Amino acid sequence: MTQEEARAWEKHVEREFRLWADSPNCDASRMCTFGQLQSLVQISALTSGDIFAALPVIKRKGVIYDLCVYLIEGDRVCNPEDRFIPNLYGGVEVGEFSEPVAYWVAKHHPAGTSGFVTRKWERIPAYGSKTGRRNILHVMQDFERPGQRRGVPVLAPVIEALKQLGRYTDAELVAAVVSGMFTVFIKTDAPDGPVGESGIPQYEQIDNHDDNTQEMGNGSIVSLGEGESIDTANPGRPNTAFDGFVVAICRQIGAALELPYELLVKHFTASYSASRAALLEAWKMFRMRRDWMVQSFCQPIYEEWLAEAVAKGRVIAPGFFYGPEYRAAWSGAQWYGPSQGQLDPLKEVKAAKLRVEETFSTREKEAAEMSGLNWEETAHKSVAEKRMLAVSWGLLHLLFLR
Structure with a gap:
């Protein structure tokens, strides 16, 4: 052949x-x-x-x-x-x-x-x-x-950390909400009559059946009984150490999952070199998992499909069923997944071009990894587009000559 x-x-x-x-x-x-x-x-x-x-x-x-x-x-x-x-x-x-x-x-x-x-x-x-x-x-x-x-x-190695982090953020959220509420308490030693009961409507109260608790609300006015006073603890929110603590925990979670922090939270603030280094480290793990996926799922299914296609005569493969060595030779395939994406397309396209020129890679491989497209189909379409442009420019040239 x-x-x-x-x-x-x-x-x-x-x-x-x-x-x-x-x-x-x-x-x-x-x-x-x-x-x-x-x-x-x-x-x-x-x-x-x-x-x-x-x-x-x-x-x-x-x-x-x-x-x-x-x-x-x-x-x-x-x-x-x-x-x-x-x-x-x-x-x-x-x-x-x-x-x-x-x-x-x-x-x-x-x-x-x-x-x-x-x-x-x-x-x-x-x-x-x-x-x-x-x-x-x-x-x-x-x-x-x-x-x-x-x-x-x-997530097994980090499930406990994730659970505790969720509880911590919930607690901080509740504390921030309580700190943001403005509630006025009215105190009197000898009230002549009710000044005005809880400013929170009954349908908005969390527990409107409990008379032993007072609820806070946004801009609410709450009256107290004779001899009663209110003493609240300052929650000190927002917590200035919240962001640093969450970032530290997320870094530990990312390290356990083999994911850089920037990729874990999808927040890139570092330089191009640092961000690219983080992506390259992450893609080492991605490619390893992709290889597992290909070997355990994609390739075996492709081989089963090809055997059926040959058996039905839709694909001609002489000697396919003669032995495993023939079948393995006919069933070879390369699998390309979604592209990695580019932080700086100009630099990475130049690098890909240099790899192809120095025969370190092929156009087919670079096209698949950079854009996920088929290089041969792209080349044919590119040639067709250039021909269309040439025809269009030729027609315009003739039009101007007239």
């Missing part, structure tokens, strides 16, 4: 894959496209620690490809009735070498069933007994020790 033939084959496969991936029919529930499924998988894996995806074959009218993706929330994969079963850890049944053998999936979410509904579990083998096909994909990004079979939520 020549280079031109290989490029034509790649373009044909891309068109066929988009035919499947850009339609909600790729989702077993017919809710999301493949790109939307990736976003859902990423969010769920970070929130719950992991997520599972089954690959059922569903024949539907008017649909070319039968492969579907069925997402299974991580909470549904668990031990039946939370019992201890040998070689079953968190719903993952393992073999002699701790390899996944099967997954136990609850029919319904454990927290979504009442005591009147009998909970049932289904054992799904990890691989097909005859074909060796993967039945379940387990997307788990945070491996921390050998033998780990379930994921850890990304």
Whole structure:
């Protein structure tokens, strides 16, 4: 196969894959496209620690490809009735070498069933007994020790700090609101009659049934009984140390999550060099998680789809089913996610141009990472636009000559 033939084959496969991936029919529930499924998988894996995806074959009218993706929330994969079963850890049944053998999936979410509904579990083998096909994909990004079979939520290391920070900000907010209220108390030693009861309407009071408490309000006037006086503690709000304390806690949270503070709060006030250094450090983690996503979810599904496309004759790949080495050669792919974005587009475009000129990179890679566009399609459109401009300028030139 020549280079031109290989490029034509790649373009044909891309068109066929988009035919499947850009339609909600790729989702077993017919809710999301493949790109939307990736976003859902990423969010769920970070929130719950992991997520599972089954690959059922569903024949539907008017649909070319039968492969579907069925997402299974991580909470549904668990031990039946939370019992201890040998070689079953968190719903993952393992073999002699701790390899996944099967997954136990609850029919319904454990927290979504009442005591009147009998909970049932289904054992799904990890691989097909005859074909060796993967039945379940387990997307788990945070491996921390050998033998780990379930994921850890990304917020697990900082959940306590986040909770306490929320309580602290709520307390500061209440104190600031109380400090901002202007309430006048009227005291008298020998009242002749009621001066005027609480200035807060009854429907605005928090507890209008308790006669033993006085409530403060905005611009309210409250009368006191004979011999009563009021003594309030100055809350000293706004707290001048609030911002510094919150920033310090957010920096600790960001360090635990491998996120720079500027990116965590989306507030960039540093110089270009400092902001770019923070983004580069964050993108080290982003690329690592992106690689996990590609290897655990995107690439296996693409390989299953390509096998179906070859079997149906829509993609010609000689020797595809001869052996795993042929299949791996035909199934190679590069995945590009959303672009990083530029702080200074002029500097970064010049750097990308220099990388291409020195053969450190390719135009296809730079276009995908900087804008997320296909370089070849952009080049063809650019040539067409230049031709249109040339024709337009030629017509204008002839018009002026007349």
